[in-house]
Amino acid sequence: MTSEERRTIRLDDPRALRAYAHPLRLSLIGMLRRNGPMTATQCAAVLDENVPNCSFHLRQLAKYGLAQRAPAADGRERPWQATARSTSWTDDSDDPETRLAADQLNAAILRQYVRRAEAYLAIRAQEPVEWRTAAGFSDDMIYVTAEQLVTLTEQVESLLEPYRDKTARAAESRPVTVVQLAIPTPEDGSP
Template sequence: MTETPDDASRWTRISDPARIRAMAHPVRLDLMDHLNEVGEATATECAAHTGESVANCSFHLRLLEKYGFIERGEQRGREKPWRPVSRGWDMRPDPEVPGSLHAVTEIAGLHLLRETERYREFLRQAHREDDVWIQATTLTTGEFWATVEEMAELSRDLQQITQRFAGRSDDPSLRPPGARRGRLVAAVNPEPLGGEDD
């Protein structure tokens, strides 16, 4: 699973099951999303964004710090903001690390459910959107036959597809007038073993 930052060179590879499992929690994923979006935020600001209590956010933020996902930013008066240590995480399993595959499948499943719910929320509110935005969206599936090398290449291509928008998350001046935050969710996988066409 990869979170897709604007600059792929900033991806941080993680295969340690303990670190991956530490991220696999809905509140912690929400906190990471928020910190990646705003750059840095205090526990109070995170609580206002997530709807969680300040105490609960502080607990989860400290856990994210413990496992190396976030760090303290520069103190702002009495406020102590948090910031991500990387813009994106590459969480592919490592066959040499016991438990890595299980941890990755756990967080990938949670991530996919969250993205599905985001898309469902967009659909629920589609009647409020201008038609031009509706026509600009897609939900696409495809079926194909490929070797493992070809499938790996396709996966890499998809990871890079948003590079045309590089820098816009960090620098609002690069965003054209009328730009909105968009999301891309793509999954490439072979059919499960045991299918009719094996």
């Protein structure tokens, strides 16, 4: 990605947040970010979708500044690319419509992570032992203030940063999704 594509795009408009919350759009942007420019036909093949559906959703992503046309090798190809390496949005808006849209987006992303974790568990037994040992789930209970949690999140981001560059990766490396959930929990442990 160029330096322009490495930036984070921020969504504050409730319409953009709801538009991004569509499962296929989240998958499309994820693929474009991982794989670089792809045509709607290529996206459809990987996602087991139909081409017109992928085309429509890529155009919707472009409408909200999340995707754009990429230069084509020839006049027939019509590839798309992500406009940014990541997307951020407001979770602290005073506007009820924006808060609701952000919650809908967060829920859609959580559902995608759960599906991805379930898909991994389905094939985990076929993974080499070193990957079965390295990958997995854990949780921990910590006691922090809101300010300390912000600092902790920033520290985690800093720890992950060196591993984001695909060009600097080791030959035996592979993509790994790291999911962070920081959820205030009732003191008594109730759900």
